[in-house]
Amino acid sequence: MAKILAYCGLDCGECEAYIATQKNDRAELEAVAKKWAAQFGGKEMGGDACVCDGCSTGKRTATAHAMTCGIRVCASARGVVTCAHCADYGCATLQQFFAYAPVLKEKLEAVRKDLGK
Numbered sequence: 001m002a003k004i005l006a007y008c009g010l011d012c013g014e015c016e017a018y019i020a021t022q023k024n025d026r027a028e029l030e031a032v033a034k035k036w037a038a039q040f041g042g043k044e045m046g047g048d049a050c051v052c053d054g055c056s057t058g059k060r061t062a063t064a065h066a067m068t069c070g071i072r073v074c075a076s077a078r079g080v081v082t083c084a085h086c087a088d089y090g091c092a093t094l095q096q097f098f099a100y101a102p103v104l105k106e107k108l109e110a111v112r113k114d115l116g117k
Contacts, residue, residue, distance in 0.1 A: 005111070006055050007075035007082050008097060009104035017050040056081070071097060084111035 004012040012018040016035075020028035029047030037044050055072045066072055070093045071083060080086045083094055089112065098105040 004054050004056075005082055005107075006072075007080070008069075008071045008094075008101075009082065009084070009107035009111070011107075012052070012054040015052070017052050018054060020047075021051050021053060082108060082111055084108040084115065084117075089117075 004018075006012055016032050017029070020032055026047060029050050032050045033045045033047050036042065036050070052066065055066050055069065056076070074091075074093060075083055075086065078086060083089060089108075
């Protein structure tokens with residue numbers, strides 16, 4: 001699957017919800033929903049909660065938290081490709097996210113380096 005970088009640095013092409021959505025595989029979406037509910041201690045959810053074409057595509061973003069994701073909402077409003085492209089890179093919202101997912105800081109730092117920032 002092609003590399004598609006989300007605003008936060010996630011590679012959509014490696015995401016099981018994105019992959020299942022692109023394959024239009026209903027059974028796989030249901031399995032992802034069940035797995036994520038157990039993994040993240042959330043309530044039961046159906047496959048519809050995992051449908052995603054990538055948060056920066058402007059298409060379907062029904063994944064469990066995409067509609068309320070502060071990073072997605074901010075980056076979309078600012079019109080940036082990723083948070084690495086933002087003039088306010090390193091904001092408090094992003095720092096909180098990095099505490100949860102430090103590997104994504106590395107990915108965004110690499111993007112910034114490629115941009116010469």
